[in-house]
Structure formats: structure tokens, C-alpha cells
Amino acid sequence: MKKYFEILPIKLINLKEIIRFSIVILSYILVLLFINIQISFSNWVSFRGNQQLTGVSESQLPEKLDLLWTFKVEDMIESTVTIYDGTVYVAALDGKLHALNAETGKSKWKYDAKAPIKSSPSISDGVIYFGDENGIFHAVDIKTQKKKWLYTTEGEIVSSANFIDNRVLFGSYDGFLYCLNMNSGDLIWKFETEGNVHATPSVWLHKSGDTSTIGNYVIVTGCDSYLRIIDIQDGTQAEMVNLGTYVGASPAILDNQVFCGTYGSEILSVSLDNGEITWRYQHPKLKYPFIGSAAVTGDEVIIGGHDKMIHALSHKTGDPIWTYRTKSRIESSPIVVGERVFFGTIRGLFIALDLTSGELVWEYDTGDPIVASPSVSDGRIYIGNEGGILFCFGKK
Numbered sequence: 001m002k003k004y005f006e007i008l009p010i011k012l013i014n015l016k017e018i019i020r021f022s023i024v025i026l027s028y029i030l031v032l033l034f035i036n037i038q039i040s041f042s043n044w045v046s047f048r049g050n051q052q053l054t055g056v057s058e059s060q061l062p063e064k065l066d067l068l069w070t071f072k073v074e075d076m077i078e079s080t081v082t083i084y085d086g087t088v089y090v091a092a093l094d095g096k097l098h099a100l101n102a103e104t105g106k107s108k109w110k111y112d113a114k115a116p117i118k119s120s121p122s123i124s125d126g127v128i129y130f131g132d133e134n135g136i137f138h139a140v141d142i143k144t145q146k147k148k149w150l151y152t153t154e155g156e157i158v159s160s161a162n163f164i165d166n167r168v169l170f171g172s173y174d175g176f177l178y179c180l181n182m183n184s185g186d187l188i189w190k191f192e193t194e195g196n197v198h199a200t201p202s203v204w205l206h207k208s209g210d211t212s213t214i215g216n217y218v219i220v221t222g223c224d225s226y227l228r229i230i231d232i233q234d235g236t237q238a239e240m241v242n243l244g245t246y247v248g249a250s251p252a253i254l255d256n257q258v259f260c261g262t263y264g265s266e267i268l269s270v271s272l273d274n275g276e277i278t279w280r281y282q283h284p285k286l287k288y289p290f291i292g293s294a295a296v297t298g299d300e301v302i303i304g305g306h307d308k309m310i311h312a313l314s315h316k317t318g319d320p321i322w323t324y325r326t327k328s329r330i331e332s333s334p335i336v337v338g339e340r341v342f343f344g345t346i347r348g349l350f351i352a353l354d355l356t357s358g359e360l361v362w363e364y365d366t367g368d369p370i371v372a373s374p375s376v377s378d379g380r381i382y383i384g385n386e387g388g389i390l391f392c393f394g395k396k
Contacts, residue, residue: 073098075092076388092117102392129161160200175194249293309323344366
């Protein structure tokens with residue numbers, strides 16, 4: 001009996017240790033799962049970060065940004081980089097798609113398109129898509145690092161790709177909007193506009209008040225001055241809105257509204273429900289075109305222009321909230337990360353503003369003009385310049 005009572009506490013202690021150890025292991029597993037979920041959410045797989053081209057990141061950035069690494073290519077970088085599963089993909093006018101280690105900035109592999117690339121790469125299901133100056137649209141398998149298929153258009157491709165279901169959408173300077181099968185590269189349909197299709201098309205998932213889907217549409221703003229609403233299923237035009245002037249910016253969609261700047265010095269909001277322009281904004285004195293695309297949150301529409309200013313407008317009314325004046329033109333499309341707005345300038349400055357006040361909170365001189373837009377993933381932000389340098393910022 002004495003031996004039994006001497007052994008019992010030891011067994012109880014062991015049991016407690018086992019329980020405690022099991023809780024620690026379980027917590028560790030949950031943390032790893034959470035980290036993996038966070039990483040998957042933080043991938044930046046297209047020009048403006050999502051199908052609706054809102055330019056708003058779900059990632060977070062450290063308050064203080066340090067330069068972590070740079071990577072030099074042989075010609076200018078005008079497109080936005082894509083980040084997927086720890087790899088950065090940058091396309092440049094050297095005609096190559098470069099795959100870099102996101103942690104170190106070291107080259108992993110490269111794909112030679114044999115023509116300058118201005119189109120920003122987009123990724124879906126392990127395949128990266130982009131167009132080149134010769135009018136060839138490339139689908140490159142990430143695992144094999146080789147072309148999956150090619151499709152040839154009759155004009156330069158600057159437009160980046162967007163996706164829905166098994167379809168890839170993009171525009172060409174031959175005046176057509178294309179819809180291809182993602183797996184085979186076969187043409188499903190193409191829609192002819194009245195000018196070059198420079199902008200990236202946006203995807204509108206049209207839902208009713210009870211959130212049931214009415215239909216899926218592609219929205220394209222073109223050099224023919226029209227905003228077009230096209231049925232993704234068969235490529236037929238459902239609506240055409242005359243914007244009154246040339247548009248190079250890609251359309252951003254939020255709450256069934258499209259937002260874009262124009263060469264006519266205006267920022268417009270268009271209702272997709274009825275095709276009407278709901279508001280117009282124009283600076284009272286400065287009349288310059290807006291080249292870059294807008295970033296759209298639940299409260300603000302933020303866009304930069306050749307007037308050397310970033311404008312933050314009310315998403316609902318178009319009334320100005322704040323402006324920030326730089327010393328050079330802005331063609332880079334801003335993105336919103338947390339409470340900051342990031343963009344580049346033709347002078348070469350990479351700038352961050354406070355989202356609420358528009359006050360400068362950070363800047364970095366890259367040394368050469370920036371027309372590319374920033375990308376964000378896993379606590380780091382990336383941007384390239386016309387000197388052919390890609391910059392990565394984060395926390396050391």
C-alpha cells in the first residue's frame with residue numbers, strides 16, 4: 001500500500017506534463033496553420049491585387065521601412081511585380097520574366113519572351129500570364145518554367161490579365177478585348193472596340209440585394225472614350241457608357257460603381273446598375289490628365305495625375321478629402337496598405353502618405369523615374385523604376 005501511494009503522485013505529474021505538452025504542440029500547429037493562411041492571403045497575384053482592381057492590400061507592413069535588397073535587370077521596369085508563394089516575378093523591357101527569391105532578391109530562374117514586356121504578370125493555378133510588345137500573350141508554367149501556350153494578337157499588349165472561372169481576359173492594341181481558355185489558350189471570344197485597349201479589364205460579379213448572382217461581366221475602359229460592360233459568358237455588350245474622352249486607366253470596382261481617371265482631367269464614378277455617371281471631379285485650377293489607376297476603399301478614391309498631385313475623394317460623392325502635391329508627375333497607380341497610401345513619381349520618389357490626412361510619412365529616392373505600381377506581400381513592399389532596378393522594403 002505504501003508503494004502505491006509513493007508511485008501515484010509520479011503518475012499524476014507525468015499525466016499533467018503530457019497534457020501540458022500536448023497543448024503546446026496543438027498551439028504550435030494552430031500557429032503554423034494561421035501563418036500559412038496569412039501567407040496565402042498576402043500573395044499579390046495581379047496588377048491591382050484583385051479581380052476588381054481596387055489596389056487595396058490585405059497585408060500589413062512594419063511602421064518603419066528599410067531597404068532590404070535590390071535587383072537589377074538590363075532595361076526599364078514599367079510593370080508591377082507579382083508575388084506568389086515566396087517568389088517575386090518581375091517583367092521588364094529586357095524581354096525577360098525574372099523569378100526572384102522574395103527573401104533574398106536572388107535570381108531563381110528567368111523566361112525569355114524575346115520582346116519588351118510592359119504588361120504586369122498575373123498568376124492563376126500555377127501559371128503566370130503576360131503580354132509583350134510583339135502582341136504575343138504568354139502562359140508560363142511555374143513548375144516547369146517553360147511556356148504552356150502562346151496566343152498571338154495583331155497589336156502590342158500592355159494590358160495585364162484578369163481571371164474568372166477557367167477564363168483569362170486581356171486587351172491588345174489591335175483594338176480587341178480577348179477571352180481565352182486558361183488551360184489551352186483557345187479563343188472563347190473577342191470583342192472589338194473603337195481604339196487600343198491599353199487598360200487591364202476588371203471583373204464585375206453582379207449580385208442582387210439578396211447577394212444571389214445575376215451575372216458576371218468584364219468592365220473595360222478604352223482609348224475609344226467608352227466604358228463597356230461585356231457579358232463574360234458570350235462576349236456580348238450589355239452596356240456602353242460614353243466617358244467623353246480617352247481613358248488609359250484601368251477601372252476599379254466597388255459597390256457596383258466604377259472609378260477611373262481620364263485624359264480629360266476628370267475622375268469619374270459610373271454606376272454599373274444603370275450606366276450613368278454618378279459624379280465627376282475636376283480640380284478647379286489644374287487641368288491635367290490622369291494616367292494611373294485609382295485605389296478604392298470603402299471611404300476614399302485615391303488617384304495621382306500629371307498635375308503632380310495625389311487626390312483623395314469621397315467614394316460616394318466625389319468631394320475632395322485631401323490632396324498632396326509632389327514635385328513631379330504621377331503615373332504610378334497608388335495602393336492602400338493599412339493606414340498608408342504608397343505610390344511612385346516621375347522624379348523617382350517612392351512615397352507613403354497617411355490615408356486619413358494625406359500627410360507625408362515616408363519617402364525613398366530610387367534615382368530614376370517610377371511609372372510602375374507597388375506590390376505588397378508578407379510584410380514587404382516592392383516597386384521597380386526605369387533604371388531597371390527592383391526595390392524591396394520591409395523590416396530588417
